[in-house]
Amino acid sequence: MTEAPWSSDMAWPTGMSPFDPFDAAIQADPYRHYAWLRAHAPVIRAGRPEAPLYVVSRYDDVLAGLKDSATFVSTPPGGEVIPGLLLMLDPPAHGPLRQTISRAFGPRAVNAIEAAVRTLVATRWDAFLAAGGGDAAAAFATPLTMGVIATVLGITVADAAQMRAWTNSAVDFIATRIRGVVNPDASVDSYARMRAFMADAMDRAARDRAAGCGRDTVIDALAALREEGALTPDEADGFACLLFMAGHETTTLLSVNCLDQLASDPSALAWLQAGGSPAAFAEEMARFRPSVHRLTRYAARATTIGGYDIPAGAAVRFLIASANRDATRYADPERFDPGRLGAAHTGFGAGMHICLGSWLARLELRLMLERIAATTASIAIDGARIPVEGGAFATSGLTRLDLSVTPRRM
Ligand code: HEM
Incomplete structure (x- = not known):
């Protein structure tokens, strides 16, 4: 029996506070803590004494845990299963649903939308460049x-903005429901509104298809699966x-992380402009500075x-961002090296829940980096740099x- 130490009881190096998963300063720059945890305390307890979180930081442990979906499950004990919320489903429900959904939303769709995404990237980046820069999150990456x-779903940009406005409170609502807590506040409405909006969009798509004017979008494909009975309306x-x-949010943050890397390290833009692969650059960013840092699972039985x-x-928190910097897995892991070859990473998760939309994120990032390399002479930080909190x-x-940005002379 080896009990994991409590973070607050450990002798942390001078200048480092105990690792606390709710500390904003650590969230803004957690990598020193991750390195220390991997070296000295690969499993610790943190959070409240009555509800400890087991924090796991080494690559091998993170990968093994995420792949063991029988022992480490996504729905907490007593939590509610919400239809269609693939991320929270466990075996045996998860596999068949993921397979069905992949028919509507999978890498085969890349070819269908690449040209549209390329145009969106060029329009947005060229406008940002013409303005000389600005807040890269609000003026470029978010829109x-x-x-x-x-585009992928087949809804208007105005509708997407409304969905975005509903998202945060809907996520809060889901987070409490899956823990089995009844949440009476207004966020219930946000998730209900999001679902009603999507159900309407699918009804419209089904009517259009029946009238012979269907479209090649994910909403249309989900509506078709609903019609053939492969998905229930709730699942769709x-x-x-x-x-x-x-x-x-995940893709927006990773895009901004890429821009921050380009602004902080001029050799990164030079590397791209010397013919370095934008796809490899994006992959290294997903290892080096991923936008998702930890995944939570619940132990279905006592284990080690x-x-x-x-x-x-x-509750077990697998620190995928720490795993990505483990020296047993990567040479010189604290260095950004877009030329690193064949370094698979956990930036999009691992195991059966591995990101279903990574093909879309990779497409957007690759096209963004291609456009920047082709059009941009310099990128520099020019004002605020505010980390996500909470x-x-x-x-x-x-x-x-x-950022301030200057165009490249053609
Ligand atoms: C840079 C952008 C992205 C990052 C870093 C990211 C990261 C992740 C991670 C780490 C997981 C695993 C979660 C877990 O195991 O609990 C995941 C799952 C998932 N992601 Fe992404 N994601 C990104 C973009 C996207 C996009 C663009 C979409 C779709 C539009 C998407 C859809 C999903 C879905 C549906 C799942 C659940 C898959 C399942 O449970 O089988 N993601 N993502």
Whole structure:
């Protein structure tokens, strides 16, 4: 029996506070803590004494845990299963639903939308460049990602903005429901509104298809699966909402992280302009500074991780961003190296829940970096640089990044 130490009881190096998953300063720059945890305390307990979180930081432990979906489940004990919310489903329900949904939303759709995404990227980046820069999150990455998701789903940009406005309170609502807590506040309305919007959009798509004017969008494909009985109506509109919730903030933050990297390290832009692969650059960013930092699972039975006891029902936080910097896996892991070859990472998760939308995020990032390399002479930080706060490290990155940019002479 080896009990994982409490973060607050450990002797942290001078100048480092105990690792606390709710500390804003650590969230803004957690990598020193991650390195220390991997070296000295690969499994710790943190959070409230009555509800400890088991925090796991080494690559091998993170990967093994995420792949063991029988022991580490996504729905907490006693929590409610919400239809269509693939992310929270466990075996045996997860596999068949993911397979069905992949027919509507999978990498085959890349070819269908690449040209549209390329145009969106060029329009947005060229406008940002012509303005000499600005807040890269508000003036570039957010509208770009919203435009891409609207295109893929087949909704208008105005509707996507409304969905975005509903998202945060809907996520809060879901987070409490899956823990089995009844949440009477207004956020219930937000999730109900999102679902009603998606159900209407699918009804319209089904009518258009019957009238011979269907479109090639994810909403149309989900409506078709609903019609043939492969998805229940709840699963179809629940999943359409999930695409929105899982896709927009994650991609926006990673795009801004890329821009921050380009602004902080001029050799990164030079590397791209010397013919370096934008796809490899995006991949290294997803390893080096991913926008999702941890994934939570619940122990379905008493078990161990790295020799430490994990009691049944415990909440376990797998630090995927720490795993991505593990020296047993990557040479010189604290260095951004877009030329790194064949370095698979956990920036999009691992195991059966591995990101279903990573093809879309990769497409957007690749086209963005291609456009920047082709058109831009310099990118520099020019004002505020504000990290995302809250959500206890689920996401990480900058919510505001003021840049000045200059065009390349052709
Ligand atoms: C840079 C952008 C993105 C990052 C870093 C990211 C990250 C992740 C991660 C880490 C997971 C695994 C969650 C877990 O195991 O609990 C995940 C799952 C998922 N992501 Fe993404 N994601 C991104 C973009 C997107 C986009 C654009 C979409 C769709 C529009 C999307 C849809 C999903 C879905 C549906 C799942 C659940 C898959 C399942 O449970 O089987 N993601 N994502």
